[in-house]
Amino acid sequence: MSKTTRSEMAPWPLVMLIAAPLPLGLLDGAAIYWPQAPAVALCYAVSLLCLLLRGLTRTPRTEAALLFLGVASACLSPFLLLADGVDPSSGAGTWMYLFGASLLLWRVLALLAEETGLLRWLGPTLFGLGLLMGWEIITRGFAVPSVLLPPPSSILAAIPTHGGELWDDFCQTVLKSVVRGYLIGCGAGFVVAVLADRLPFLARGLLPLGNLASAIPVVGIAPVMVMWFGFDWQSKAAVIVIMTFFPMLINTLAGLATAEKIQLDLMRSYGAGYGKTLWLLRLPCALPFLFNGLKINSTLALIGAIVAEFFGTPVVGMGFRISTEVARMNLDVVWATITVAAVTGSALYGGLALAERRLTAWHPSFRKR
Amino acid sequence: MMTERLRTHLLPVAVMALAVLALWYAGALWLNAPQVLDGFARAHTDHWTLSEFARQAFSQKRPILPTPDQIASEMVQSLTGYPVTHVRNLLFHTAVTAGSALTGFGMGVVLGILLAIGIVQVKTLESSLLPWVITSQTIPVLAIAPMVVVILGNIGFSGLLPKAVISMYLCFFPITIGMVKGLRSADPLSLDLMRTYSANGQQTFWLLRLPSALPYLFTSLKIAVAASVVGAIVAELPTGGQAGLGARLLSGSYYGQTVQIWSALVMSALLSVSLVWLIGLMERFVVTGKRGGTR
Missing domain, CATH: 1.10.3720.10 (MetI-like)
Structure with missing residues (x-):
């Protein structure tokens, strides 16, 4: 992390300079330039100053912070223009400035790529924020109709205004369908795998079936389950059980096979029986595989519930909300629901990943970090 | 070698496939039973044999769970009965x-x-x-x-x-x-x-x-x-x-x-x-x- 390891910056962000003579946008049909928009010109000056002062910084971290200031003030400028009633969509200067700023952000990311510890998440976070910012600026700058793509800010605004609905959908889809289906499906897969491990005949019969199940679109079973179990959460849970059973089965079987012969011999020399060996040696060895199965299933479970809701549901639930609001062109509610689903999916996955790290800290794949 | 492979790999798969089929037919019998009984009640058939019941359960027009042979015959009919560009194919x-x-x-x-x-x-x-x-x-x-x-x-x-x-x-x-x-x-x-x-x-x-x-x-x-x-x-x-x-x-x-x-x-x-x-x-x-x- 010393100064000498810092790579040289390519001069590309200097394309910002091209923006200087170009128009910023249209105000009442007339093109306006930098002097007519002092606040934006100030942003521009700040960005250029950050570029100039870059050479004075001593560590990658301070350089990244300085350049980030330049990027941030660039991001501010289109909103200042919009607030003044300027239409920036034809303003070549604005877009050239922003293009330069995105190249500058790239440099910031490159500087942060070397970070370790908690700071190593800063790079991906900035990248994600940059994508959101680009989405916001493009949808608002070009006045994209919200039927096509609403800007992130209006999606965010839709979350509190439709909070009640979103919460009800969350309860119906996640708390009722997903959690129950997931627990039953993974539990059944696990129990059958342990049984199959005890009876090799069963395992040899089930494995090809499991491989087949991983190749076929199991989610297609949803309409059948809706017919059998009705519109409420039971049918969704049933789809999830079927979708999650085989991944869990296959992963558990693979995991139970990982204990090494020498370890098994050691357990035998201690006089440990089948149960003790399973509990103390083979299941802990299988944990990475179990978590792999649980993680795959966490995504599958949400997909299963939402797709099953397309086939019929009581008037609540994420899949129902998405399909009805799409038909009514309320795209911000749709996106808000998707945000909730995305956050739920990521939280499930992240929680499992944390638990995995807690429980399998001994595993080689975690040692290096 | 070959028979060994047959015994350790093919046999379990075959047994499993048969078990799935048997379960499927049993399931069809079980799930379609209400429909069949309903049909019997409507036709005032008080005395029916088990084989008659099974035949009915396996040949419902809109079964809760169709049997594999029903699915197969539907597929054969759809694949051979219409030209490939037809919507019903x-x-x-x-x-x-x-x-x-x-x-x-x-x-x-x-x-x-x-x-x-x-x-x-x-x-x-x-x-x-x-x-x-x-x-x-x-x-x-x-x-x-x-x-x-x-x-x-x-x-x-x-x-x-x-x-x-x-x-x-x-x-x-x-x-x-x-x-x-x-x-x-x-x-x-x-x-x-x-x-x-x-x-x-x-x-x-x-x-x-x-x-x-x-x-x-x-x-x-x-x-x-x-x-x-x-x-x-x-x-x-x-x-x-x-x-x-x-x-x-x-x-x-x-x-x-x-x-x-x-x-x-x-x-x-x-x-x-x-x-x-x-x-x-x-x-x-x-x-x-x-x-x-x-x-």
């Missing part, structure tokens, strides 16, 4: 689904490989993009399927492309992850050898890294092609039942045509399995060295 719907799945698969392969090359070659991309590639998959992607179809429909794209986009989204992830792993799996000894030949970065990439990534690529391709079929089927749901296996599923569920649903399901399974098999066949031709990259 299942092959027509399969072709529609396969078309969008394969288009999406192709796009996903290109996107996935390009992302993987970018991630392997550019350090900044690895640290900032890779976490998002992984996060993108924790999002229930299929939830946005109807919206993508509607959005793309609004800007004038309809038909194949929206469905292909969804397939692509499902496809690219396993390919990116597999390729990243594969491109990094080149043997250090061989890398050193390339250096002694003074090969430059590009030569090393084309002659060593890419070939050594192929086994990983094919493993990912198999996962991805199965995912692309799922994507295409789900993407057909919101288009309102025009063509495709997903549309068959939806219209079957609207009109309570269980046999139609099940034959569409079997067809999609066949499509998916044969695509995976095709990839496996290609793999055998392309990858001649030792196989690796299991997942």
